[in-house]
Amino acid sequence: MAIADLIDAVTVGQAPMRIEAYDGSVVPGRGDNSASDIVLRLNNERGLRYLLTAPGDLGLARAYVTGDLEMDGAHPGDPYPAMIELARWTFRRPPLAEVPKLLRAVGARNLVPPPPPPQESLPPLRRALEGLRHSRGRDAESISKHYDVSNAFYRHVLGPSMAYTCAVFPKADAGLDEAQQEKFDLVARKLDLQPGMRLLDVGCGWGGMALHAATHYGVEVTAITLSEQQASWAADAVEAAGLSGRARIIHGDYRDAPGTAYDAVSSIGLMEHVGVRNYASYFALLRDKLRPGGRLLNHCITRPDNQASTMPGAFIDRYVFPDGELTGSGRIISAAQDVGLEVRHEENLREHYALTLAGWCANLVEHWDECVAEVGIGTARVWGLYMAGSRLGFETNAVQLHQVLAVKLDDDGNASFPLRPTW
Known part of the structure; x- marks a missing residue:
């Protein structure tokens, strides 16, 4: 046949x-x-x-x-x-x-199955031998698998912003870097950042939010990432910008973020790696980092409903985000509310993520030879496949991107919030 x-x-x-x-x-x-x-x-x-x-x-x-x-x-x-x-x-x-x-x-x-390509992670059951799902060690391994590929490779794909999360396009023909800066500024405005405030940025990536907040809003930023290469890049960027006195980059687990009584906490693209069962402890930890009246902005990919499996498909789990989990925005909001945070605003930016992914793919095409030279053709193919497929997923509502803004109330129930949004 x-x-x-x-x-x-x-x-x-x-x-x-x-x-x-x-x-x-x-x-x-x-x-x-x-x-x-x-x-x-x-x-x-x-x-x-x-x-x-x-x-x-x-x-x-x-x-x-x-x-x-x-x-x-x-x-x-x-x-x-x-x-x-x-x-x-x-x-x-x-x-x-x-x-x-x-x-x-x-x-x-x-x-008879051939050996899998070297880019493939172990299946979940074999990964369990390395530690419990979302244990510190296993999380560190999963984060390194995806983010410690090559800073040069990511620079080619992401562009000058080095931002690896959904951008916000002020208009349809805005450039990718402009849209990433608008995303950081939208987060800053939602958090109502003011000069002299203290911001904790968990899962800080290559430092984009820390740089933006310190530069444009005059805040003191503590930023933490579990990726060693991200932390190294971000620390160098902070020093090059002359912001060492206002922004500190830490290589570590978000659960070890230092300090309390922050005026604001930003979490941009971290929650996908936290694990749904850990949402309560995640939000409780961030709540305890805030002063009364302090705000939390949570930005993450979600499912379009709250009943679908939280587990990713086999390709995403083995090649892109090992141990990643997604659920609906309703479940995220409930988890925040259940630890005493008051949710004041949320919005879905899924169309913006489709545009962001289109921009990343265009960069990968433009710099294809350099990217292949940096990471090999197999890994470059993985990134093209996953970004193009994800773009289609956001366009067709298979996945969404939600920003949830919450506040820690004081003992009298005061949210220190204006009557109408200011952003």
Whole structure:
């Protein structure tokens, strides 16, 4: 049986794009009669084995990362056009009576999984041998896996802002760096930062919020990140900006952030790594860092509802954010309220994240050769695949991005909040 016949056996209707296999067989696909110019090329038997032994996004990712599967018509730094077509592919489970025939056609050899690419993390059960989920050691390993790739690589992808979280576009044609600065400024305005205030920035990344708050708002910032390379970059950036007296960068776990009685706390893109079961302790810790009347801004990716599984898909878990978890904004707000914080405002910025990801992919395409030289083509392919797929997810409401603003009340229930928002 030709590979094209195997594909037809598990596809409802026609495949959305042309597929060419190494055995010479071809699946025409709907794309042959449309404007689509995407062609999937399965280059070898190893790619077939990846697809057969890990059906779904994991097998696809393994074959693509190794180059065993290629997407002609879409740059590997931005395979967004191919992701759109793949999202239209509808599969079916073959009837039980067809299974023996298909297995014989596949052959026993092709049902033996090849070793996964080196970019892949261990599966969750094997990771458990390294420590409990969201233990300090295991969190440090997961953060390093994603963020300690290469500061030079991230500089190419993220641009001058070195901001790796959703930007806020003041207008649709705003540049990525302008939108990132607007994001930091929106956070500062929501926190009502004033000169002389003390800000704690947990999960500070490469220091973008710390630099913005110290430079434009005259606050004293303590910022902490679990990524060693991020901390090193941020500390150098603070020194280069002449802000060493106003901003301090710490390499460490957010749970070890020093000090109390802060006027404000910002958490931008950290909560995805905290773990849903730890939300209560997370919000309680940040509450205890605030003075009465102090504000907390929590910015994180969410599910569109509060009932879906918090676990990511296999590709995201193995290649992008090991141990990452997502849930709905309602569950996040409830967790903040349940520790005594008063939630005053929330908003969904998912369209802004789609624009942000489009900008990152454009940067990856522009600097493709430099990025490949820095981290290797397999890792560069991973980033293109995950960013393009995430862009589609935000556009189609598979994921969202919520900012939640909360305040720590004083003993008399005073929130020290104006009657209407000032930002």
